[in-house]
Amino acid sequence: MNQRNPLALNWLRRLIGAPASRLVGGAVFGLIVLMCIFVPVFSPYGANDFVAMAFQPPSLAHPFGTDAVGRDLFVRTFEGGRIDLVAAAVVTAFSLVVGTAFGTLAGSSRQRWLDSLIMRIVDAVIAFPMIILLLALVVVIGADAAWGPAPPGLPAAMIALMLVMWAGYARVSRGQSLAMRDSDFVLATRVAGISNGGIVVKHIAPGVSRITLALAVSDIVLVVVILSSLPFLGAGVQPPAAEWGSIMYEGRGFLSQAWWITILPGVVVALTGLSLSFVADSLLDSRKK
Amino acid sequence: MSETPLLSVEGLRVQLGGREIIRGITFDVGRGEALALVGESGSGKTVTARVITGLIDRIGGEVSAGTLMFDGKVIAQKDAEWSALRGRRIAMVPQASLSSLDPVMRIGKQIVETIRILDPGADSQARAIELLEHVQMPRPKDVLRKFPHELSGGMRQRVMIALALAGRPDLIVADEPTTALDVTVQASILTLLGELRRETGMTLLMIAHDLAVVGMVSERVAVMRDGELLEIGDTERILSRPEHPYTKALLAARPEMAPPGRPLAILNRETGELRAPAAAEPIPFSPDTIATLAEVSVTFRYAPTPAVAPMSLEITRGDSLGIVGESGSGKTTLGRLIVGALEPTTGEVRIHNRAWKEIRGKDPLRREVQMIFQDPYGSLTPWRTPRQIVAEVLSRWTGASARAAAERAGELLDEVGLPRQAMDRLPAGLSGGQCQRVGIARALASEPKLIVADEPTSSLDISAQAQILNLLMRLRATHGLSLVIISHDLSVIRHMTSSAIVMKGGVVVERGASEQLFTAPQHEYTQQLVRATPRLTGKAVA
Numbered sequence A: 001m002n003q004r005n006p007l008a009l010n011w012l013r014r015l016i017g018a019p020a021s022r023l024v025g026g027a028v029f030g031l032i033v034l035m036c037i038f039v040p041v042f043s044p045y046g047a048n049d050f051v052a053m054a055f056q057p058p059s060l061a062h063p064f065g066t067d068a069v070g071r072d073l074f075v076r077t078f079e080g081g082r083i084d085l086v087a088a089a090v091v092t093a094f095s096l097v098v099g100t101a102f103g104t105l106a107g108s109s110r111q112r113w114l115d116s117l118i119m120r121i122v123d124a125v126i127a128f129p130m131i132i133l134l135l136a137l138v139v140v141i142g143a144d145a146a147w148g149p150a151p152p153g154l155p156a157a158m159i160a161l162m163l164v165m166w167a168g169y170a171r172v173s174r175g176q177s178l179a180m181r182d183s184d185f186v187l188a189t190r191v192a193g194i195s196n197g198g199i200v201v202k203h204i205a206p207g208v209s210r211i212t213l214a215l216a217v218s219d220i221v222l223v224v225v226i227l228s229s230l231p232f233l234g235a236g237v238q239p240p241a242a243e244w245g246s247i248m249y250e251g252r253g254f255l256s257q258a259w260w261i262t263i264l265p266g267v268v269v270a271l272t273g274l275s276l277s278f279v280a281d282s283l284l285d286s287r288k289k
Numbered sequence B: 001m002s003e004t005p006l007l008s009v010e011g012l013r014v015q016l017g018g019r020e021i022i023r024g025i026t027f028d029v030g031r032g033e034a035l036a037l038v039g040e041s042g043s044g045k046t047v048t049a050r051v052i053t054g055l056i057d058r059i060g061g062e063v064s065a066g067t068l069m070f071d072g073k074v075i076a077q078k079d080a081e082w083s084a085l086r087g088r089r090i091a092m093v094p095q096a097s098l099s100s101l102d103p104v105m106r107i108g109k110q111i112v113e114t115i116r117i118l119d120p121g122a123d124s125q126a127r128a129i130e131l132l133e134h135v136q137m138p139r140p141k142d143v144l145r146k147f148p149h150e151l152s153g154g155m156r157q158r159v160m161i162a163l164a165l166a167g168r169p170d171l172i173v174a175d176e177p178t179t180a181l182d183v184t185v186q187a188s189i190l191t192l193l194g195e196l197r198r199e200t201g202m203t204l205l206m207i208a209h210d211l212a213v214v215g216m217v218s219e220r221v222a223v224m225r226d227g228e229l230l231e232i233g234d235t236e237r238i239l240s241r242p243e244h245p246y247t248k249a250l251l252a253a254r255p256e257m258a259p260p261g262r263p264l265a266i267l268n269r270e271t272g273e274l275r276a277p278a279a280a281e282p283i284p285f286s287p288d289t290i291a292t293l294a295e296v297s298v299t300f301r302y303a304p305t306p307a308v309a310p311m312s313l314e315i316t317r318g319d320s321l322g323i324v325g326e327s328g329s330g331k332t333t334l335g336r337l338i339v340g341a342l343e344p345t346t347g348e349v350r351i352h353n354r355a356w357k358e359i360r361g362k363d364p365l366r367r368e369v370q371m372i373f374q375d376p377y378g379s380l381t382p383w384r385t386p387r388q389i390v391a392e393v394l395s396r397w398t399g400a401s402a403r404a405a406a407e408r409a410g411e412l413l414d415e416v417g418l419p420r421q422a423m424d425r426l427p428a429g430l431s432g433g434q435c436q437r438v439g440i441a442r443a444l445a446s447e448p449k450l451i452v453a454d455e456p457t458s459s460l461d462i463s464a465q466a467q468i469l470n471l472l473m474r475l476r477a478t479h480g481l482s483l484v485i486i487s488h489d490l491s492v493i494r495h496m497t498s499s500a501i502v503m504k505g506g507v508v509v510e511r512g513a514s515e516q517l518f519t520a521p522q523h524e525y526t527q528q529l530v531r532a533t534p535r536l537t538g539k540a541v542a
Helices: A010-016 A018-042 A073-108 A112-127 A130-141 A154-181 A184-191 A196-233 A244-254 A260-287 B045-052 B081-085 B107-118 B124-134 B140-144 B153-165 B183-200 B211-217 B235-240 B245-252 B331-338 B386-398 B402-415 B432-445 B462-479 B490-496 B514-519 B524-532
Strands: B007-016 B019-029 B034-038 B061-070 B090-093 B171-175 B203-208 B220-225 B228-234 B266-268 B273-275 B289-298 B308-316 B320-324 B346-351 B369-372 B450-454 B482-487 B499-504 B507-513
Touching: A018 A073, A018 A260, A073 A112, A073 A154, A073 A196, A073 A244, A073 A260, A112 A154, A130 A154, A130 A196, A154 A184, A154 A196, A184 A196, A184 B369, A196 A244, A196 A260, A196 B386, A244 A260, B007 B045, B019 B045, B019 B061, B034 B045, B034 B211, B045 B061, B045 B171, B045 B203, B090 B153, B107 B124, B107 B140, B107 B153, B124 B140, B124 B153, B153 B183, B183 B203, B183 B211, B183 B524, B203 B211, B211 B235, B220 B235, B220 B245, B228 B235, B228 B245, B245 B266, B245 B273, B245 B462, B266 B462, B289 B331, B308 B331, B308 B482, B308 B507, B320 B331, B320 B490, B331 B369, B331 B450, B331 B482, B369 B432, B386 B402, B386 B432, B402 B432, B432 B462, B462 B482, B462 B490, B482 B490, B490 B514, B499 B514, B499 B524, B507 B514, B507 B524, B514 B524
Parallel strands: B019 B228, B034 B203, B034 B220, B090 B171, B171 B203, B320 B482, B320 B499, B369 B450, B450 B482
Antiparallel strands: B007 B019, B007 B061, B220 B228, B266 B273, B289 B308, B289 B346, B499 B507
16 A cells, blocks of 8 residues: 655655645645746846846845846746746646546557557657657757747747657556456446446546546656756757746856856755645545555 | 453543544453454444554554453553563454465465564474464465465465464454355354364454354354443353344344345334334236346356356346355356346347347346446445436436436435435445445436346445345335345345355356255255354354
8 A cells, every 4th residue: 555656755744744745735836836927027127137237146136146147037037937837737738638538548448459559659659768859859840949929949848748748647547447447336337338438438537537637746847847957958948038947057157156046946946846746745645545 | 270360351441533432341251261242343343352462552542541451460552561462372363364464475484483483492393384283274384385375265364373373372362253254164264263262272352243153153242332342241142132232133133033035123223123124015017037048158268167157047027036155156257147247158148038249338128137236335436426326327218317317316315225415425435335225226227127236235234234135125026126146145145035046166056945945955065055154053163
């Protein structure tokens, strides 16, 4: 029963307790989201305004200091959070829906060939190195192609992530629905004459999505981390757009002189990851049996 | 022998999860005596056993009052003394289950490990074999090299008893030692416990939910309910002249206590009145054939022998047919064949002269045959409420609007006795008996002519069993149903059905009138089953 894979630091979880962990996680994450919404709105300067001297350390006027060209890092960090969080939410939601749908279909279908077909595609996707796929897509789409509101570089990264991430959900969903397909309650429903479609939609899919939804919450963290690591590979969101990864990437050369450029946005990324993990963990705790 | 009892519990109170679940119980167990604690789920019998083995703090409970005396000395919970007592003076035999033994350690190593701790001077190999011989294990040397999953449930239970005997304890606490075992295996384990008592003079405290099982091992019985001890006395007296109304109700709830086909007496907890409901008036119907099985057999892939050997069967409207057998007899497979949940390997199952494989989709013949399952929780979708579950079936077959179906579902659930406030709760919040009622309502929703009930009461308490059996009997009359009841319990079959078949290893070994199978069994295996079935005789084996 205790073979759960802990996502958040276990000792920390035990320290603050299970229900509290959801509360604390939710509160911290909520605060970060609110800051991302309101800081750029109420700030006197925009993310790309040159507002002060370069390399100003954190002060009351500029809580996170300024970067190499004198932009306010506090505004840039939370402006960047908008991109990261929205992109992560879109990528995860897409993967969740597509992955759960295909996985449940594969797992509950009585057609062996359909199951095999879907799962071999899933295997191929998972086996393919994600970073290579990503770099290839960046080349195809163009590193600085901007689509709609998405800044240059983001569409390529998002499409690549979506193409890969759904497969994980498909695999989990298939396992869950396979187990449920042979359960007494599905047999009982079938004997009662309910159609296959009805069984999948009302009796199998809700059970599958209880698990995949909790997984998705924890995956948002993963997407945020991947998105903000991409600039280090020359992909991802391109400057001058503010994004967590690109801000930290720009600061990496000045770590010894101006640590705040990398460290303070990094702390926000870490807090986002940790708080979401707490929420996801307590969700899994209450849903997995 | 001294006059002080070996174990003496006085005014024991236990708190668990903020509730008092043991409310001041007092009893003694004399040296060499056997006492059985009997009660239904939630009565506190297992918690009491935990206190006596010093394990109550492991499940988060706390003794708030009372004393526990063992061999004339008061023992405090959480005391270092326990390590000197546990295993050496007081040993425990848990429920027969795979989880009680380490799955990745050979039996021999597990026994030797225990001997080394409890009996350091002994030649552990020789002692391990001696212990296994003691519990009458066939070929003990071979068993030492086996893993737990390679042994049958009965053999595993013998290993558990051998482990308990390793420290030569004075008192053995056996917590439901035969639950989940087949009746014939159960009888052999109970006989073994009786013989061990005679040989070693050990004292036995047995926890059980079945009064009839108790009669086979212990001279004294204590009946518990809701953390209170209601009645304690000689087994023979309790079984023949119970004083407390609850004990009377427990006895009256046994299927053999009412004439076959008559409702069982149920205790009304508000009035304390014990009464059997009136038998329902059967509705008239024409007795036409519903299901025909012609030379049907099932062989699972990779299985060396068929799960069901070729057999034929005919079920007419109004019939009540019992299928009896132990685990692995193929009775569940046969049940699934009848409801069309499984395709036969050879032969055909025909419903009103159409084979199951021709009955697809919304074919009205699908409505005719329904099923009730053994596991009350497992057969209900965990994220759907009883009303949703029943309404879905109703709207599928009647085409009623969502609201009309929900309303009609409420009426059906009311008919099977589900409380109104339970109708919109998820199954996890219901009791086992309530879940079973929902399963019955779902089966009724399509207005079937035949219901196959696969062990409908084997995971329920005895009083819940009586209620469910009464309900099935009433519905059979008022809906003109035929009933197929699959059970390992001969007394349920005898009470509920007019004819029955006995299965063993996929083969039908005997068929005939249920009453006759019970009173004058012909086949050797049926005779064995009848002998092994616990009865309220009040005679201990020892």
